[in-house]
Amino acid sequence: MLQAGTSRGRPRPVPFHLALAGSTLATAALLFAPVAYAAPADDIRINEVVTTGSVDDSIELFNKGSATVDISGWILKDDDNGSKFKIPSGTRLGPGTARAFDVDGEFGLGSADKARLYLPDASTLVDSFGWSSHSAPSWSRCPDGTGAFGKAALTLGAPNDCGSGDGGAANPVAWPGGGSVATADGSNVFGQDLSGLYQEGGVLWGAQNSGKLWRLVRDGSGGWRPDTANGWSSGKALRYPGGSGSPDSEAVTLTAAGAAGGAYVASERNGDASGTSRLSVLRYDVTTGSGGALTATTEWNLTAGLPSVGSNLGFEAITWIPDATLTAAGFKDESTGAAYDPDRYGAHTGGVFLLGVEGTGTVYGYVLQDGGAATRVATIASGMSAVMELQWEPQAARLWLVCDDTCDGRHRTMRIGASGTFAPAATYNRPSGMPNLNNEGFALAGAGECSGGTKPVYWSDDGNTGGHALRRGTIAC
Known part of the structure; x- marks a missing residue:
């Protein structure tokens, strides 16, 4: 009444x-x-x-x-x-x-x-x-x-907050979708080291630690296969600006411009100097050329401004969040202590990149300006021992943080809270049908693929267990 x-x-x-x-x-x-x-x-x-x-x-x-x-x-x-x-x-x-x-x-x-x-x-x-x-x-x-x-606290969309102060995120709950998991690639297509994933409609982008980027298309049976056009059949080797080196490519994401705006790859070191950290974001033009290699158009080397980590414990994850989403949520800019104002940064990608560090489990937010400058606007304690993948899910306005077998395959979600900072929302166990694999990549389908209340999700197994590096499951829309 x-x-x-x-x-x-x-x-x-x-x-x-x-x-x-x-x-x-x-x-x-x-x-x-x-x-x-x-x-x-x-x-x-x-x-x-x-x-x-x-x-x-x-x-x-x-x-x-x-x-x-x-x-x-x-x-x-x-x-x-x-x-x-x-x-x-x-x-x-x-x-x-x-x-x-x-x-x-x-x-x-x-x-x-x-x-x-x-x-x-x-x-x-x-x-x-x-x-x-x-x-x-x-x-x-x-x-x-x-x-x-x-x-x-209001926790619609997450376990009730029963006094933990984290919306129940400290207590893992069951996977929010089907328990069944199936392979999503052919036998021994990628081998080991397939890491970060990002889905763009009918294309799945995959970053491989060996300094390679894949463009995958649907195989007609719910899985993915390498694109056979324009030199993508075996993936494309990645190079630093100038054409040298071999970035240890751990993760990939796109901005609102899609592939036309470039693919952004997170790398923790140069494979040609593997004992030295080089925490970088590299932009690649992936829409032209048929050759077997890609040279970065821009590198944002962020090493100097971050705590020291082992050369193989650096950037493992990257995602991008639009400026409009952040300002609407009252996101707080760490560098100013005030509400985030995109205009102060001039020409940039129209959003903020979040990068996850394997060795510390910390997530950092950066504005990457077109001219090569970078400003750190967020430092987020994930509460996880390692962050191997990040994905922003716009339909649910939540950030996904993924850990591999180090954390028994747990996934955590975070949202921007009233203070303007990211706070834990929920923590989920891996699907019941998923072995404890070395999953370093995770991608969610868009809202357009929702059917019967669920949509597909995909994982990449760095270990290529059983000859398969990709697996698929479902999550509630």
């Missing part, structure tokens, strides 16, 4: 958004197995309620049981029996899975109100929670699905 002091947000074209959390998650086989429809209803619980703040009024549901439950047509209400939000058809909750529903388009949640969940008959009550003051900013169960409600 709409009451005085009720929060009203802007209407949204999509009435709910997906959020994954919890301790166990359905494997792909489970997701396609028979599911429970009305029972076990006792496993579905109201898990988080937001009545005011930076998001529209929302109710999150959590499955604390061991079977997937179809909650299509179930009803959410406030304390007014005339209010009703009908959960969309096709909505299922796997074990340990949560979905947050934006109910603001149907009813508001007041400062003294209730959240109630009913079966599709709208009269059989499944769960309810009442409160006497607005959330500040969230009313959350701790632990998820089973504990008592209390005031907590």
